[in-house]
Amino acid sequence: MTQFDFGTLKSRYTSFLSRRDAAKELVKFWDNPPGPGVIELAGGMPNAGFFPIDSIDLHVVSHPFEKNHGKNGLKVHMDKQEPKDMPLSMSLQYTNTEGMGPLVSFAKKMIERINPPAYGGWNVCMANGSSDAMYKVFEVLCDEDSTVMLEEFTFSPVISNIKLQGASVVPVKMQLSADPEQQGIDVDRLADLLDNWSVGPYKHLNKPKALYTVATGQNPTGMTLSPTKRRRIYEIAQKHDFLIVEDDPYGYLFFPPYNPKEPMNNAYWDDKSLTVQKYVDDYLVKSFLTIDTDARVIRLETFSKLYAPGLRLSFVVANEFLIERIFNMSEVTTRAPSGVSQALVYGVVKEMGKKYSSESEPSLDSMVTGWMEWPMKVAGYYTHRRNVAFKALYETEGYSKGLYQVMEPSAGMFIDLKPCWPQNELSRPDHYDLIIEKMDKLNQTLLKTGVQVVLGYRMAVDVKASKDTCDFVRITIAYANDDQQIVEACHRIGKGFEAYFSHI
Structure with missing residues (x-):
């Protein structure tokens, strides 16, 4: 080395x-901290006796979403000593x-x-x-x-x-x-x-x-x-x-x-x-x-x-x-x-x-x-949420009809979904020139079905340089309350894609 x-x-x-x-x-x-025996009169620091907080006790759960922290969790005590x-x-x-x-x-x-x-x-x-x-x-x-x-x-x-x-x-x-x-x-x-x-x-x-x-x-x-x-x-x-x-x-x-x-x-x-x-x-x-x-x-x-x-x-x-x-x-x-x-x-x-x-x-x-x-x-709980989301997405009618693909992530908090454009849309020479307009319409449809997502093009460094690959939506598995909310959100996404493609 x-x-x-x-x-x-x-x-x-x-x-x-x-x-x-x-x-x-x-x-x-100011100078560097003084040696032992020197009375500190230089720094503008208040004595710890002026701090109103005397102690803090933390109750720490043993795993995410644990309800009863006292059973398996830890207690952390902090005070001025x-x-x-x-x-x-x-x-x-x-x-x-x-x-x-x-x-x-x-x-x-x-x-x-x-x-x-x-x-x-x-x-x-x-x-x-x-x-x-x-x-x-x-x-x-x-x-x-x-x-x-x-x-x-x-x-x-x-x-x-x-x-x-x-x-x-x-x-x-x-x-x-x-x-x-x-x-x-x-x-x-x-x-x-x-x-x-x-x-x-x-x-x-x-x-x-x-x-x-x-x-x-x-x-x-x-x-x-x-x-x-x-x-x-x-x-x-x-x-x-x-x-x-x-x-x-x-x-x-x-x-x-x-x-x-x-x-x-x-x-x-x-x-x-x-x-x-x-x-x-x-x-x-x-x-x-x-x-x-x-x-x-x-x-x-x-x-x-x-x-x-x-x-x-x-x-x-x-x-x-x-x-x-x-x-x-x-x-x-x-x-x-x-x-x-x-x-x-x-x-x-x-x-x-x-x-x-x-x-x-x-x-x-x-x-x-x-x-x-x-x-x-x-990471174990995020993996569980990933599994719940994938299962729900793959069982929707929208996925079964081939309306979107799931870009499976390898880590993190996000899943990206990519529309599967009909051949008549892909064959249009201006298809990707209109991609922002199309993705905005998809976004409005998804909002009407009750889900909020992030559009891929809004996270592009240069939309023109990435116009052929920015047509995806990002969803997160991090914030939902529980499995049921993840499942419901994914089912709404499937319905949103169905609604969107039924009108193009």
Whole structure:
């Protein structure tokens, strides 16, 4: 493993920084913390005695949707002295911008265990959710003459985020395939785009500084880049010298293959040999970090999809130099993430770790194991919801009549449905030129049947460039109250497609 020191990383990656980033330096009026015996009279921090909250007790369920938390769940107590490594007197106070030490250490151990970088010289920095992390990354990297590549369909706020810096976005074609080896970014077309940049459609732009990708359970398609594709994309990044920004909110929600003959099979529930380590080793697709020998990958992780989005807590993993610049960005903007959010996450994680520890104070390894049991359980429930939705969709009259296809996702919270256009529609030369109008009419029909969906074209980086593949609707299995609501929604979708196609 190559070990990079800070100076080498700074020399190598300074050229990737935006011109604005160089001007962002915090003007400090205070010294470093004093030594023992010095009375603190410098900082504007209130004494913990001024905090009105004396203690917090959390009742934690043992699995999603559990009703009686007291039976199998955990109780987490926090006060101004406990837990000793992160008491409320600390978490309710002004805290370190990079995140509180115990939680940062946990995040590092989590990366070491699950997605260890292929080099030495990396670090992590906490952020106020992935959107905050994303903004800071692109503020640090992008100027008005920068170019960033994105999958042709993506989480649309990231487009606005990049353009906010004045930078340009370029879509990368995807293969919307059920084949796990083919789905996701079309690597051959990516290579061709970059190899022929000077004569291609974006020759008026500078060559890309970065590729932004949701590599696992891609939003909105649910597709996942195979390990083979990840290696090829990384080699292209090396050849053309761009960074890879890997956003991974859904990676822990991986789906085992769906079996239409046994639609309710669920490996998370049926495999009695399943352990946390097996889940990590056999179920999860490894991050770009694990093949990152150059320190060119920036990974965004979040607690939103696994714990609670309202906590607004996430972290960034990157080489030490880029982390230092992201940290500096936080110093002059948001400062530290909410100490209460950090305390809630850390307190629960620490209590979960006790199950795997023989000591009263669990080790970081035990805490990672205890925590990973939770996303494994969450993934099991999402897999169940996937099964319920697929079964309901496949049993509708609309599907039986061949009015739509189901683009089966490999991870995440979303399912995409693609209309099966009649031959007379496909044969029209203006069919795809009118695709937005047609999809809007389909959307209105679905609303009348009582379901709200997201139209694929609204998540396209460039609708014209993706007009032949943007004709899908995205639905989520995350928010429904129960199985019955999922079934009802899917049946309404089937009726909506029937109603739409009966009038074209």
